[in-house]
Amino acid sequence: MSAMGKLKIVTILGARPQFIKAAAVSSVFSSYFEEVLVHTGQHYDPNMSAVFFEELNIPGPKYHLNVGSGSHGAMTGAMLTEIEKVLEIEKPDFVMVYGDTNSTIAGALAASKLLYPVIHVEAGLRSFNKAMPEEQNRILTDHISKILFAPTQTALQNLKHEGITEGVHLVGDVMYDGILHFSKIAQEKSRILESLNLEAGSFLLCTIHRAENTNSLERLTAIVNGLNACNELVVLPLHPRTLKYMNDYGLKLADNIRVIDPLGYLDMVRLESSAKKIVTDSGGIQKEAFFLGIPCITLREETEWVETVENGWNILVGAEKEKLVEAIQQFEPENERGNYFGDGNSVGKMTKIIQNFGAEIPVRNS
Ligand code: UD1
Ligand code: UDP
Numbered sequence: 001m002s003a004m005g006k007l008k009i010v011t012i013l014g015a016r017p018q019f020i021k022a023a024a025v026s027s028v029f030s031s032y033f034e035e036v037l038v039h040t041g042q043h044y045d046p047n048m049s050a051v052f053f054e055e056l057n058i059p060g061p062k063y064h065l066n067v068g069s070g071s072h073g074a075m076t077g078a079m080l081t082e083i084e085k086v087l088e089i090e091k092p093d094f095v096m097v098y099g100d101t102n103s104t105i106a107g108a109l110a111a112s113k114l115l116y117p118v119i120h121v122e123a124g125l126r127s128f129n130k131a132m133p134e135e136q137n138r139i140l141t142d143h144i145s146k147i148l149f150a151p152t153q154t155a156l157q158n159l160k161h162e163g164i165t166e167g168v169h170l171v172g173d174v175m176y177d178g179i180l181h182f183s184k185i186a187q188e189k190s191r192i193l194e195s196l197n198l199e200a201g202s203f204l205l206c207t208i209h210r211a212e213n214t215n216s217l218e219r220l221t222a223i224v225n226g227l228n229a230c231n232e233l234v235v236l237p238l239h240p241r242t243l244k245y246m247n248d249y250g251l252k253l254a255d256n257i258r259v260i261d262p263l264g265y266l267d268m269v270r271l272e273s274s275a276k277k278i279v280t281d282s283g284g285i286q287k288e289a290f291f292l293g294i295p296c297i298t299l300r301e302e303t304e305w306v307e308t309v310e311n312g313w314n315i316l317v318g319a320e321k322e323k324l325v326e327a328i329q330q331f332e333p334e335n336e337r338g339n340y341f342g343d344g345n346s347v348g349k350m351t352k353i354i355q356n357f358g359a360e361i362p363v364r365n366s
Contacts (some may be wrong), residue, residue, distance in 0.1 A: 002056060003079045003323060006027075006033050006034045007032075007033050007034070007093045007094065007241070007354065007355070007358040008033065008034045008035075008036065008090065008091075008092040008093050008094075009029065009033050009034070009036070009092055009093065009094045009095070009096050009354070010036045010038060010085060010086065010090050010092040010094070010096070010111075010116075011025075011026070011035055011036070011038065011095075011096040011097075011098075011326070012035050012038050012040065012041070012089060012095065012096070012097050012098075012103055012104070012106070012107030013020070013037060013039050013042050013061070013098070013103065014040035014041065014042030014043065014067075014079075014101060014103025015038060015042045015099075015101045016043050016049070016052065016262075017098075017099060017101075017102060017185065017282075017283070017284045018098040018101065018104075019033060019049065019052035019053065019056070019058060019172050020047065020052060020101060020175065020178060020265055020284065021098045021099070021121060021162065021175060021178065022037070022058050022177035023052065023056035023057070023058050023097065023178060023182070023265070024174045024175070024346075025121070025174055025317060025347050025348055025350070026058055026059060027057065027291060028347045028348065028351060029347075029351065030059070030188075032111070032351050032355065033351075034168040035059075035086065036062050036063075036092065037058070037059060037060070037061040037062060037063075038061055038062070038063045038065065038083065038086055039061035039063070039064045039065065040065045040067050040079045040081075040082075040083070040088075040106065040107075041064060041065050041066040041067045041068045041102040042067065042068055042075065043068065043084060044066075044068040045240060045262070047261055047262045047263070047264070047294070048240065048262055049263075051264040052198070052264065054263055055221060055266055056182070056263065056265060061085050064168075065078075065079060065082040065086075066085070066162065067079045067082060067350065068113045068170040068174050070316065072102060072133060074268045075102050075106075076102045076105060076106045078107050079103060079106030079107075079110075079114060080110050080225070081100065083106055083107055083110035083111075084093070084110045084113075084114065087110060087111060087114055087116060087166075088114075088188055092116060092146075093116075093117070094116065094117050094118070094119050094354065094358070095110075095111035095116045095117070095118050095119070095123065096107070096120075097101035097111075097118065097119070097120055097121070097141060098121045098122060098150070099121070099122045099134075099138070099283075100125065100134035100135070100137045100138035100141070101134070101137060102133070102137065102223060102227045102353045104120075104137050104138070104139055104141050105136075105137040105140055105195040108144055108145060109140070109144065109154075109282065110189060112144040112145075114236065117146035117147065117257050117264075117357070118141070118144060118145040118146055118147075119145065119149070120141050120142060120145070120147070120148050120214075121149045121174060121350070122138075122149070122151055122155075122173075122174075123138075123141075123142050123145060123148035123149055123150050123155060123159065123168070124148065124150040124151075124152075124153075124154075124156060124157075124158045124159040124164075124168070125137065125138055125143060125155055125157030125283075125304040125305075126138070126139075126155075126158045126304060127160070127304050128302065129221075129301075129302055129304065131212070132210075132211075132212065132234065132319050133211065134283075139162075139327055142159060142162070142163065142164060143162070144165050145167070145258065146357075147169070147353065147357060148164065148167055148168045148169065148288075148355065149346070149350055149353075150168055150169065150170050150171070151170075151171070151172060151173035151174075151183075151304075151341060151342070151346070152170075152173070152306060152307060152340050152341065153340070154287045154306055156168060156170050157169075157288065169349070169350075169353050171339055171342065171346045171349040171350055171353070172342015172343060172345070172349070173341040173342055173346060174346045174347055175284060175287055175288070175291075175341075176287075176291055176341040176342055176344055176346065177342075177345065177346050177347050178191040179269065179288055179291045179292070179343050180344045182265060182266065182269060183269050183273060183292070185266060186266040186267070186269040186270045186273070188271065189266055190266045190267045190269070190270035191218070192211045192267035192270050192272065193271070193274055196258070196313055198233075198235065198262070198274070200274035201275075201276055202233060202237070202276065203232070203234065203235050203274075203275060204230070204232050204233065204234045204257075204275060204276055204277050204278070204279055204328065205234075205235050205237075205271050205275035205278050205279070205280075206227060206234050206236045206279040206280065207236070207237060207239065207279075207280045207281070207282050207308055208220075208223060208233065208236075208238075208239065208242050208280070208281055208299065209239035209241050209242055209281065209282065209287055209342045210236065210281040210282075210300065211241075212281075212300070213281050213299055213300075213319055214239075214241050214242050214245040215245065216319070217249050218319075219319035220242075220245060220246070220249060220251065220319075220350070221249065221251060222319045222320055222324075223299055223319050223321075223324065224246070224251045224252075225255070225321045226320075226321040226322075226325050226328075227254075227256075227257055227279070227324070228253065228254035228256070228257065228325030228326070228327070229254075229325055230256070230325050230328040231329075232256065232276070232328060233256055233258065234257045234258065235255055235258050235260065235275075235347075236253075236258065236259050236260065237260050237261065237262050237263045237268070237271075238259050238260070238261070238262065239262060239321065240262070243302055261299070262357075269288070272285070272288055272292055272294060273292045273294065275294055276294075277294065277295045277296070277297060277331070278294050278295070278296045278297070278329065278350075279296075279299065279324070279328065280296065280297075280298060281298065281299040281300050283303075283304060283305065286298055286305050286308055286314055287305055287308065287341070288309075289314070290305075290313050290314065290337065290341075292339070293313075293337060294315060295314075295331055295332065295333050296308065296314040296315070297314075297315055297317055297324065297327045297328065297331060298314055298315065298316050298317065298333070299317060299318065299319055299324070300316060300318065301316060301318045302316065303316060306339075307315055307338065307340040308346045309339075311333075311335055311337060311338045311340075312333045312334055312335040313335070313337060315327050315331050332354040
């Protein structure tokens with residue numbers, strides 16, 4: 001309990017999608033809880049981190065751990081050491097983590113070992129591909145969390161199949177809350193179409209960053225070849241990981257591909273909502289395409305967001321040139337979009353659940 005008599009939550013953030021989720025959550029939590037933000041430093045370039053804090057009004061982190069880049073073990077280990085120190089100082093009532101990155105598992109593990117209850121936002125997602133670092137992170141995090149906020153029915157079922165039923169709450173998706181709020185602001189404030197001289201509906205928006213695509217010469221080459229051959233203008237805000245691998249592999253992009261730096265969220269949402277189609281391997285962008293009603297072509301063999309595929313608004317093409325080109329030219333959703341991601345008030349539901357749980361926990365002495 002904080003000095004103000006509020007429950008105290010230490011929230012661990014580190015990667016771009018976590019800042020975007022935090023933008024929806026922290027603005028509400030600030031009225032009910034004392035939230036201490038910890039930035040692990042996993043993402044550190046200004047356009048991968050600072051831009052989101054500035055434009056989305058996320059409170060500045062109290063702690064910055066400066067753990068960026070490096071191998072999985074080195075990064076996660078360094079985060080664990082530093083997060084443990086923060087928890088010993090802050091002695092929170094809860095530790096909250098988002099999603100499935102190395103920052104997520106480091107936060108959850110540091111907290112769980114010190115017996116702080118872990119809140120996992122976006123619990124229960126599964127790709128059933130354990131070769132993905134994210135799948136390992138999310139399974140482990142779910143199994144040591146006390147409060148699990150599942151965004152979808154599918155996530156709830158996944159947890160049940162693994163025997164996790166206690167502390168699980170279906171609350172909807174905080175990214176849906178976020179886009180409802182920020183897409184209006186993006187329409188008013190973003191000038192990205194004008195500054196790139198783009199007409200709405202005249203281009204594809206593409207993002208690539210998933211390790212299984214970037215770290216494979218064969219897969220990344222097939223994706224680039226597909227984009228080069230698709231006969232459409234492709235706008236490609238390039239993740240630093242992908243830039244590095246494209247240079248290492250010596251891949252050449254054709255003139256129809258327009259590479260730009262990673263974007264702030266408001267510019268990204270304006271581009272997403274103005275795109276003809278979205279081509280991506282991102283988890284968050286598959287959902288945003290669905291929320292905005294833009295057909296999505298996913299550069300993976302499987303997805304955690306199965307509802308978007310089953311509903312016909314997302315198609316999985318893996319990393320195959322012909323399938324990619326065909327989807328770009330022919331994929332058109334035919335169904336009405338279903339409602340799988342809640343009512344836009346996930347954060348309100350989370351607040352009540354944490355308050356109820358907090359009323360039951362014994363006061364910690366040290
Ligand atoms: C991480 C997450 C992934 C998430 C993605 C969101 C893990 C295992 N992966 O992947 O789940 O979808 O973030 O974008 O946690 N780099 C920079 N500047 C930055 C950040 C990264 O140059 O600000 C470069 C570095 O070379 C770094 C590499 O990108 O080594 C990879 O960064 P890392 O955070 O390890 O993984 P992501 O691919 O970003
Ligand atoms: N995003 C952004 N600028 C970009 C690319 C992505 O603001 O240049 C946003 C995107 O709109 C979504 C989130 O970042 O909200 C997704 O993050 P990312 O694709 O890095 O990770 P994932 O969701 O796959 O974990």
